[in-house]
Amino acid sequence: MSTTRKHTALPKAQILIEALPWLTRHNGRTVVIKFGGNAMVDEDLKAAFAQDVVFLRHAGLHVVVVHGGGPQISAALDRHGIVSEFKAGLRVTTEDAMDVVRMVLAGQVQRELVGLLNQHGPLAVGLTGEDAHTITATKHRPEIDGELVDIGRVGEITAIDTGAIEALLADGRIPVVSSIARSQDDGHVYNVNADTAAAALAAALGAETLMVLTDVEGLYEDWPNSDEVISRLTASQLEKLLPELSSGMVPKMEGCLHAVRNGVNTARVIDGRVQHSILLEIFTDEGIGTMVVPDEKPHAEPAARPGAQGEPS
Ligand SMILES: Nc1ncnc2c1ncn2[C@@H]1O[C@H](COP(=O)(O)OP(=O)(O)O)[C@@H](O)[C@H]1O
Numbered sequence: 444m445s446t447t448r449k450h451t452a453l454p455k456a457q458i459l460i461e462a463l464p465w466l467t468r469h470n471g472r473t474v475v476i477k478f479g480g481n482a483m484v485d486e487d488l489k490a491a492f493a494q495d496v497v498f499l500r501h502a503g504l505h506v507v508v509v510h511g512g513g514p515q516i517s518a519a520l521d522r523h524g525i526v527s528e529f530k531a532g533l534r535v536t537t538e539d540a541m542d543v544v545r546m547v548l549a550g551q552v553q554r555e556l557v558g559l560l561n562q563h564g565p566l567a568v569g570l571t572g573e574d575a576h577t578i579t580a581t582k583h584r585p586e587i588d589g590e591l592v593d594i595g596r597v598g599e600i601t602a603i604d605t606g607a608i609e610a611l612l613a614d615g616r617i618p619v620v621s622s623i624a625r626s627q628d629d630g631h632v633y634n635v636n637a638d639t640a641a642a643a644l645a646a647a648l649g650a651e652t653l654m655v656l657t658d659v660e661g662l663y664e665d666w667p668n669s670d671e672v673i674s675r676l677t678a679s680q681l682e683k684l685l686p687e688l689s690s691g692m693v694p695k696m697e698g699c700l701h702a703v704r705n706g707v708n709t710a711r712v713i714d715g716r717v718q719h720s721i722l723l724e725i726f727t728d729e730g731i732g733t734m735v736v737p738d739e740k741p742h743a744e745p746a747a748r749p750g751a752q753g754e755p756s
Pocket residue numbers: 478479480481482511512513638656657658659661662663664665666688689690691692695
C-alpha cells in the first residue's frame with residue numbers, strides 16, 4: 444500500500460527536482476514582477492499570480508510587485524465622464540484624471556493585490572512611488588513627430604530611493620508598488636507608466652530579473668500580422684527594433700532595455716493569461732515569452748534558453 448503511494452508521488456518529486464538548479468540560483472536574488480492591468484482579467488488568474496509570488500518568496504527570492512491598471516483606470520475615467528487618450532503609449536493625464544488614476548491604482552488595484560497575497564500570510568505591503576520618496580519624477584514631454592508634446596501630469600522618473608523597499612524585503616515582506624511618483628518639491632504627483640516604473644525599480648534594486656506579465660505571449664516579431672514570438676534578443680537587437688513598436692509595447696520594451704542596460708541580468712515579457720506563468724518561466728526548462736539579455740555577459744549565463752542540459756536562467 445505505502446509502496447503504491449510512493450510510486451504515484453514520484454512525478455511530483457521529479458518536478459521538484461527539476462526546479463532545484465533554479466532554486467539554488469535564484470535564492471536570495473531580487474525579482475521585480477510587473478503585473479499588467481490587461482493580465483488581471485479574471486479572478487483565477489489573479490489568485491494564481493498571488494500563489495506564484497508567494498511561492499517565489501518562500502523559495503528564498505526577494506520579490507517586488509509593480510502593478511499596472513490601464514484598463515481599470517480607463518473604466519473609472521469613463522464612469523467619471525473624463526475623456527482619456529493615449530499619446531506615445533502614455534495616457535494624457537489632466538489634473539482631474541490624475542485624481543482618478545491615483546484612486547484606482549493605490550485605492551483599488553493595489554489593495555486587491557495586497558489582499559490576495561496576504562491570504563497566504565502577513566507578507567504584502569502596498570506603497571506608491573510617493574511613499575518614502577521611492578519614485579521622484581519631473582514632467583514628461585514625449586517627442587511626437589519631432590515636437591515635444593504636453594501630455595499633462597505624466598512623469599519622467601528622475602530618482603529612485605530603494606530604502607523603503609529594501610527595508611520591507613529585509614523584513615521578509617513583498618512590496619506591492621503603484622506607479623505614482625512624487626514631484627521633486629512634493630507639490631503634486633505624476634502618473635508613471637507601470638512598465639517604466641518596474642524597470643527603473645529593477646535597475647535601482649540591482650534585481651536579477653525583471654518579469655513583465657501582459658496579455659500577449661511575448662514580443663511578436665511582426666505584430667499584428669503574425670504571432671511569431673521573439674524568444675530571445677540582446678539589448679542592441681531590441682534597440683534597433685524599438686522604433687517599429689507600437690502602443691503598450693513601447694514602454695514595455697523600453698523598460699526591458701533600460702533594465703538590462705543598467706545591471707539587470709534578464710528582462711522577460713511573458714503571458715499573464717497563462718496560469719502560473721511566473722513559475723513556468725522561472726523554475727522549469729520551458730521558458731515562455733520573450734527574454735532580453737545584455738549585449739555582453741562577463742559570464743556565460745544566460746547565453747541561451749535553458750535546454751535539457753542547459754544552465755538555469
Ligand atoms: N510587437 C508587439 N508584440 C506584442 N504586442 C504588441 C506589439 N506591439 C503592440 N502590441 C500591443 O501591446 C499590448 C500590451 O501592452 P499593454 O496593453 O500596455 O498591456 P499591459 O496592460 O499588460 O501593460 C498587446 O496587447 C498588443 O496589443
